[in-house]
Amino acid sequence: MKIAIVHDWFTEKGGAENVVASILKVYPNAEFFALVDFFDDKQRREILANKKVTTSFIQRLPFAKKIFRNYLFLFPLAIERLDLRKFDLVISSSYAVAKGVMTGPEQLHICYNHSPMRYAWDMYFPYLEEHQVKGLKEKFLSYVLHKIRVWDVVSSNRVDHFISNSTLVQQRIAKYYRREATVIHPPVDVNNFKLCEKKKDYYFTASRLVPYKKIKMIVEAFIENGKALIVSGSGSEFKTIQAIATPNIQLLGYTEDAKMRELMQKAKAFIFASYEDFGIVPVEAMACGTPVIAYGKGGIRDSVIETQTGLFFYEQTPSSLNDAIEKFETMTFNPKQIAKHAQQFSIQRFEEEIELFVKKKIRESNLF
Numbered sequence: 001m002k003i004a005i006v007h008d009w010f011t012e013k014g015g016a017e018n019v020v021a022s023i024l025k026v027y028p029n030a031e032f033f034a035l036v037d038f039f040d041d042k043q044r045r046e047i048l049a050n051k052k053v054t055t056s057f058i059q060r061l062p063f064a065k066k067i068f069r070n071y072l073f074l075f076p077l078a079i080e081r082l083d084l085r086k087f088d089l090v091i092s093s094s095y096a097v098a099k100g101v102m103t104g105p106e107q108l109h110i111c112y113n114h115s116p117m118r119y120a121w122d123m124y125f126p127y128l129e130e131h132q133v134k135g136l137k138e139k140f141l142s143y144v145l146h147k148i149r150v151w152d153v154v155s156s157n158r159v160d161h162f163i164s165n166s167t168l169v170q171q172r173i174a175k176y177y178r179r180e181a182t183v184i185h186p187p188v189d190v191n192n193f194k195l196c197e198k199k200k201d202y203y204f205t206a207s208r209l210v211p212y213k214k215i216k217m218i219v220e221a222f223i224e225n226g227k228a229l230i231v232s233g234s235g236s237e238f239k240t241i242q243a244i245a246t247p248n249i250q251l252l253g254y255t256e257d258a259k260m261r262e263l264m265q266k267a268k269a270f271i272f273a274s275y276e277d278f279g280i281v282p283v284e285a286m287a288c289g290t291p292v293i294a295y296g297k298g299g300i301r302d303s304v305i306e307t308q309t310g311l312f313f314y315e316q317t318p319s320s321l322n323d324a325i326e327k328f329e330t331m332t333f334n335p336k337q338i339a340k341h342a343q344q345f346s347i348q349r350f351e352e353e354i355e356l357f358v359k360k361k362i363r364e365s366n367l368f
Helices: 015-027 041-048 062-079 124-130 135-156 167-176 213-227 238-244 257-266 280-287 318-328 333-344 349-364
Strands: 002-007 032-035 053-055 089-094 108-113 160-166 182-185 203-206 229-232 249-253 270-274 294-296 310-313
Touching: 002 015, 015 041, 015 089, 015 349, 089 229, 089 349, 108 238, 108 349, 124 135, 135 167, 160 167, 182 310, 203 213, 203 257, 203 333, 203 349, 213 249, 213 318, 229 257, 238 249, 270 280, 270 318, 280 294, 280 333, 294 318, 310 318, 333 349
Parallel strands: 002 032, 002 089, 032 053, 089 108, 108 160, 160 182, 203 229, 203 270, 229 249, 270 294, 294 310
Antiparallel strands: none
């Protein structure tokens, strides 16, 4: 059986790329396809096991490495021109257009959907606001995303079976595509994070410092409450946050993995304030036995159990977060129980569930 793995693009290592790495472990002879591939040697080794990727014509367009996202209007055409005729099984890893590859009636197409394109659907207006898109650029982008939405729905019919990474994404697939999806949570390297039962008197958060991650809001909450907060990460909001931070708040910028793990292990709680499809980092925190105080909407509800492994707050405001912190400080959490809960999101569990799902769908298809 010949297998193809189609991913949107290989430009940096993240949660979606870790999904691809795990799928490759299950199907080591699979061949790779993507719109573009700009991985360095280390990324290629860790994610693709040094395999070559067949890319689209966008790879060869002017300045593609820096601005390939500007070719959004060409993405549907580019993904449809990838020739997959020789493959029996196609597995797409899609958060943009990978699910839109062309397959025939004697091929089985299974899509692991990280989410329908957020900036084209439910995050459309927040995306325009955050990036301050105005004037002719806003009109052109609105037209392109209108066309993308039409294509996105049409191309969803090319998928035989959907897998979603969370209940939230399952709901989006039902809403926008009118399709059913099976939830298989993404792989988290929980064994790389060790349980620590002795916590220190500080809170911790780690993220890219960009508006939708709401790190500035977290910092504002700790300016009000005066409690110790350590922030790991860099991004466009770093200088803005640095300018308002009070002495109780420590901004680390980029942090090495080993230091991140240590900070996560010893923190009294991990703060997570963004609206996410799933949320890998909170699971990593729980693997350390560290409870999570999180914005209680989105995919986080699949991983955090309120009052057992953390607490939720329901408005992305300093006052709402501080109310949750006050409640948290009156409670006791069991680090061993929290770490045990995190084990259900392991890499091994993901690979076993993917393999079982694909085998089941192959049997049902009677194609090969």
